[in-house]
Amino acid sequence: MAAEDGRDAGGAGDGAKDGAGDGSGDGAKDIVARVLSQWRRVRPELDTEPMAVIGRLTRCVALLQQAEEAPLVREGLARPEFDVLTTLRREDREMTPGQIARETFASGAAVTKRLRLLEERGLVERRTSARDRRVFELSLTAEGRALIDRLLPDQLAYESELLSGLTEAQRSDLSAILSDLLVLLEGRLGGLRG
Amino acid sequence: MAAEDGRDAGGAGDGAKDGAGDGSGDGAKDIVARVLSQWRRVRPELDTEPMAVIGRLTRCVALLQQAEEAPLVREGLARPEFDVLTTLRREDREMTPGQIARETFASGAAVTKRLRLLEERGLVERRTSARDRRVFELSLTAEGRALIDRLLPDQLAYESELLSGLTEAQRSDLSAILSDLLVLLEGRLGGLRG
DNA sequence: CATATTTATTTTACTGGTGAAATACCTGTT
DNA sequence: AACAGGTATTTCACCAGTAAAATAAATATG
Numbered sequence: 180m181a182a183e184d185g186r187d188a189g190g191a192g193d194g195a196k197d198g199a200g201d202g203s204g205d206g207a208k209d210i211v212a213r214v215l216s217q218w219r220r221v222r223p224e225l226d227t228e229p230m231a232v233i234g235r236l237t238r239c240v241a242l243l244q245q246a247e248e249a250p251l252v253r254e255g256l257a258r259p260e261f262d263v264l265t266t267l268r269r270e271d272r273e274m275t276p277g278q279i280a281r282e283t284f285a286s287g288a289a290v291t292k293r294l295r296l297l298e299e300r301g302l303v304e305r306r307t308s309a310r311d312r313r314v315f316e317l318s319l320t321a322e323g324r325a326l327i328d329r330l331l332p333d334q335l336a337y338e339s340e341l342l343s344g345l346t347e348a349q350r351s352d353l354s355a356i357l358s359d360l361l362v363l364l365e366g367r368l369g370g371l372r373g
Numbered sequence: 374m375a376a377e378d379g380r381d382a383g384g385a386g387d388g389a390k391d392g393a394g395d396g397s398g399d400g401a402k403d404i405v406a407r408v409l410s411q412w413r414r415v416r417p418e419l420d421t422e423p424m425a426v427i428g429r430l431t432r433c434v435a436l437l438q439q440a441e442e443a444p445l446v447r448e449g450l451a452r453p454e455f456d457v458l459t460t461l462r463r464e465d466r467e468m469t470p471g472q473i474a475r476e477t478f479a480s481g482a483a484v485t486k487r488l489r490l491l492e493e494r495g496l497v498e499r500r501t502s503a504r505d506r507r508v509f510e511l512s513l514t515a516e517g518r519a520l521i522d523r524l525l526p527d528q529l530a531y532e533s534e535l536l537s538g539l540t541e542a543q544r545s546d547l548s549a550i551l552s553d554l555l556v557l558l559e560g561r562l563g564g565l566r567g
Numbered sequence: 568c569a570t571a572t573t574t575a576t577t578t579t580a581c582t583g584g585t586g587a588a589a590t591a592c593c594t595g596t597t
Numbered sequence: 598a599a600c601a602g603g604t605a606t607t608t609c610a611c612c613a614g615t616a617a618a619a620t621a622a623a624t625a626t627g
Contacts, residue, residue: 207556208556209552209555209556209559210555210559211552211555212552214463217463217464217465218463220465221462221463221465222463222522222525225525225526225529226529226533227529228533228544229529229532229533229535229536230529230532231548232536232544232547232548232551233437233441233532233535233536235547235548235551235552235554235555236430236433236434236437236547236551237434237437237438238555239430239551239554239555239558240430240431240434241478242555242558242559242562243427243430243431243558244431245562246558246561246562247427257583259583259584268415269408269411269412269415269416270411271411271414271415275605275606276605276606276607277604277605277606280606284435285584286584286585286586287605287606287607288584288585288586288587288606288607288608288609289583289584289585290606291606291607291608292583292584293583311592311593311604311605312591312592312593313590313591313592313593313604313605313606314592314604314605314606315605315606328416331416331419332419335419335420335421335423335424338423338424338427339420339422339423341423341427341558341561342423342426342427342554344553344554344557345550345553345554345557349550349553350422350426352546352550353426353430353547353550353551353554354425354426354429356539356543356546356547356550357426357429357430357433357547358403358405358406358429359538359539359543360429360433360536360538360539360547361403361404361405361429361432361433361436362401362402362403363538363539364433364436364437364440364535365403365404365436367440367535367538451613453613453614469575469576470575470576470577471574471575471576474576479614480614480615480616481575481576481577482576482577482578482579482614482615482616482617483613483614483615484576485576485577485578486613486614487613505574505575505622505623506621506622506623507574507575507576507621507622507623508574508575508576508622509575509576
């Protein structure tokens with residue numbers, strides 16, 4: 180856990196501990212099921228369906244994010260820095276701070292800070308661009324690249340382990356539905372910003 | 374980029390912009406699909422399945438969280454404060470700061486700060502408990518309760534709207550799978566903390 | 568019943584994010 | 598070529614969170 184997130188609950192007001200009657204899952208009750216049944220009791224006329232979805236989404240991600248960090252922090256990296264490194268690795272080209280910011284959905288200021296850190300640690304290099312002297316071209320150092328290449332398989336194995344309780348079919352359904360949702364949200368919200 | 378959350382990418386190192394071949398969704402390509410195909414190009418031997426799931430989860434939540442806030446901020450509330458209020462509302466009883474912290478998955482210190490704010494705004498009241506003078510009993514004021522009762526339907530309608538692009542079947546599948554995942558994660562990770 | 572331990576909450580010092588302003592540079596227009 | 602406007606990045610002041618220490622009260626133990 181440690182450093183970290185704190186990203187809060189979800190749906191339309193969540194947070195809970197234990198299970199009680201719901202209607203969407205079917206095995207053991209999850210935290211959100213209890214929240215839903217509480218609402219059903221105090222405000223029975225509300226349609227809480229969005230909470231069943233969004234609340235669970237949010238809580239899953241909150242839990243995953245605590246968990247996911249484990250292999251990272253072992254290397255003294257936080258998730259946002261890791262994301263910068265993996266972005267550079269998979270794009271496989273020099274990138275500017277602005278591109279990194281857009282790709283990682285971070286603010287410019289945040290990227291500036293992360294880059295300072297990563298440079299100090301010798302994982303990333305910056306080179307002033309020849310044609311546009313406002314921008315910097317960033318690249319992984321050999322060490323940065325080696326770190327990611329070493330860390331990524333561990334990270335993936337760890338994540339795979341976290342999901343291993345779902346069946347293959349569940350994982351692929353989940354991927355597919357989330358992909359649709361993501362496209363919808365990108366369309367609706369992506370437009371509002373960049 | 375501008376305003377913003379900053380909640381970062383997902384899977385095992387994400388962040389992207391545009392679509393390219395994947396294998397899990399089927400309609401238009403989402404951001405994560407592009408990330409996956411980039412990895413396939415530079416590290417073809419990696420099994421990126423966890424990223425397909427976790428990356429999408431994380432990104433959906435990041436987008437939803439930006440979006441979700443809208444009705445709240447209109448009332449000058451941030452999500453964490455809203456969560457405190459909704460928790461009190463749906464539990465429908467006096468609660469202590471510690472209980473609120475556990476329910477909302479926040480640290481004690483964070484709750485202390487939020488309560489100070491909510492008290493100042495006259496939305497929450499604290500009463501020193503008779504039997505245990507270490508604790509405070511918190512309750513919504515009439516105003517706090519009215520605010521939540523007014524806000525919650527808007528919030529739910531707004532969230533419902535965000536999900537309206539999915540079919541009823543997709544939403545309920547999503548709920549069900551996430552419920553299973555949540556139970557798994559709670560078991561595995563919930564144990565590590567409280 | 569005194570004292571050690573545990574539990575509840577707040578305080579403190581600090582960190583990493585944010586939006587807005589500052590800085591530096593490019594580009595298009597006249 | 599001068600300059601208005603736009604874009605890239607960093608700096609700034611600030612805020613909300615965190616972990617750990619401080620405070621205070623309950624409970625358990627000898």
